[in-house]
Amino acid sequence: MATIQVSQPKCNACDKTVYLVDKLTADKRVFHKACFRCHHCNGTLKLSNYNSFEGVLYCRPHYDQLFKRTGSLDKSFEGTPKIVKPERQMDNESAAKVMNMFGGTKEKCKCCDKIAYPIERVTVNRTIYHKSCFKCTHGGCTISPSNYIAHEGKLYCKHHHIQLFKVKGNYSQLEASDNEN
Numbered sequence: 001m002a003t004i005q006v007s008q009p010k011c012n013a014c015d016k017t018v019y020l021v022d023k024l025t026a027d028k029r030v031f032h033k034a035c036f037r038c039h040h041c042n043g044t045l046k047l048s049n050y051n052s053f054e055g056v057l058y059c060r061p062h063y064d065q066l067f068k069r070t071g072s073l074d075k076s077f078e079g080t081p082k083i084v085k086p087e088r089q090m091d092n093e094s095a096a097k098v099m100n101m102f103g104g105t106k107e108k109c110k111c112c113d114k115i116a117y118p119i120e121r122v123t124v125n126r127t128i129y130h131k132s133c134f135k136c137t138h139g140g141c142t143i144s145p146s147n148y149i150a151h152e153g154k155l156y157c158k159h160h161h162i163q164l165f166k167v168k169g170n171y172s173q174l175e176a177s178d179n180e181n
Contacts, residue, residue, distance in 0.1 A: 011035050027052055038062055109133050124148070136160050 008017045013035035024031045026047060036045045038059040051063035058066065109116040111133035122134045124145050136143055136157040149161040156164070 013037070026050065026057075027055070029055075040066075125150075138164060 008019065009023070009030040010016065011018045011032045012029040013031055016032070018030050018032055022032050022034075024033050024036050024047070026036065034044070036050070037043060037057065038045055038050075039056045040058060040062040043059050045057060045059060049060055051058050051060060053063070053067065107116055107121075107128050108114060109121070109130045110127050111129055114130070116128050116130050120130055120132075122129045122131055122145060124134075134143060134148075134155065135141060136148075137154040138156055138160040141157040141160065143155060143157045147158055149156050149158055151161065
């Protein structure tokens, strides 16, 4: 008995065999569903939310960012061709205006003394911290504005604050550990 050999298509991304159950066809090319990803962010794509340019796949936000916002192909992500334009020189006054408009905040984190941008900060009693710096002094626990206690400029989670208070029956334990640091 003769057997008929049917050639299975290969995935355009990983070059492995694609079986019917996992097959996705876009732009006349075959992919595994898991290999159908954005070139920039590696996010999984669907037929309803992808775009491609010269065979390179993108999610809609990155395609828009790359091609539509600029109106050209001058600005490009890593891995795709870039057209380099000579930079335009700005006079100091114009540069200062742009920096003031987009320079953002100059407010600094109390713990690390680095600029704390609005998206990455926590403000408690008009004191600014990075979210990553806003933690318990004693145990390094993550704290939030609703579950912390400040003692002499140091932050504690409620658990460690109570625990340290119970050791001595007063706050001298906290002050001794603060002086050691």
